């Protein structure tokens with residue numbers, strides 16, 4: 462029987478721990494406060510920023526959203542980030558991705574003070590991640606590891622195959638899976654004969670952004686499948702995995718919606734708490 466890895470439920474469960482941590486901080490007079498910078502008018506980003514706002518409000522985390530026009534220059538974003546970096550009231554900063562094409566995401570993200578980098582995407586924090594000395598991790602990757610542990614999926618010695626080499630999901634997830642003693646492969650658009658490799662996966666993660674990309678002929682029976690894709694097809698949200706044909710073959714699988722998306726928001730909030738605690742030495 463296939464088990465559904467329910468991200469919504471897990472986020473709710475994890476949220477209780479987060480709430481307890483926030484309450485403890487508040488008792489000590491510490492009120493976590495973070496900022497989201499959203500540049501441009503990407504419709505999906507607008508949804509995600511609203512989701513974060515709702516989640517932060519529910520947990521009692523203070524949040525400011527800076528909505529900037531698509532014409533925003535690099536100098537203007539830098540000026541805003543510099544101001545937030547210097548503001549002692551602000552514990553965390555994140556810039557919503559994707560950003561308009563004329564901006565270089567690596568340069569913009571790197572302007573954030575690593576101590577306030579909720580996404581863990583500054584070059585300093587990426588270096589720390591690969592060295593094993595990290596204190597904040599990209600939320601989707603951290604959430605996937607926590608979800609697997611929550612459902613009792615052992616990573617030590619397992620073959621983990623990740624499709625997608627993005628800085629935000631594929632690469633950090635590979636680092637965290639390695640830390641859990643898994644054997645990790647990252648596949649991408651230039652990988653030859655993808656199915657030959659995906660069929661070796663005990664744990665298969667797809668972060669491609671293409672509906673129906675992972676089909677039943679790419680699966681090792683009994684695998685655990687994590688679908689990070691969020692694609693809109695005829696007004697419906699679907700993942701990368703052809704769910705109906707893949708799910709009967711596997712041991713566990715995440716749904717879309719209600720899988721990795723809600724966990725990402727949850728772990729962004731955890732990032733804010735981790736940074737706040739660190740800043741106050743708690």
Ligand SMILES: Nc1nc2c(c(=O)[nH]1)N[C@@H](CN(C=O)c1ccc(C(=O)N[C@@H](CCC(=O)O)C(=O)O)cc1)CN2
Nearest residue numbers: 509512555556557558580600718719720722723725726
């Ligand atoms: N700076 C960042 N930018 C982006 C990140 C990130 O972690 N940091 N991740 C994604 C967007 N994202 C959060 O920012 C996010 C993605 C998905 C969801 C979510 O709840 N999805 C729901 C469906 C919601 C819908 O589209 O209707 C689900 O999967 O069930 C929330 C946040 C890219 N950018």
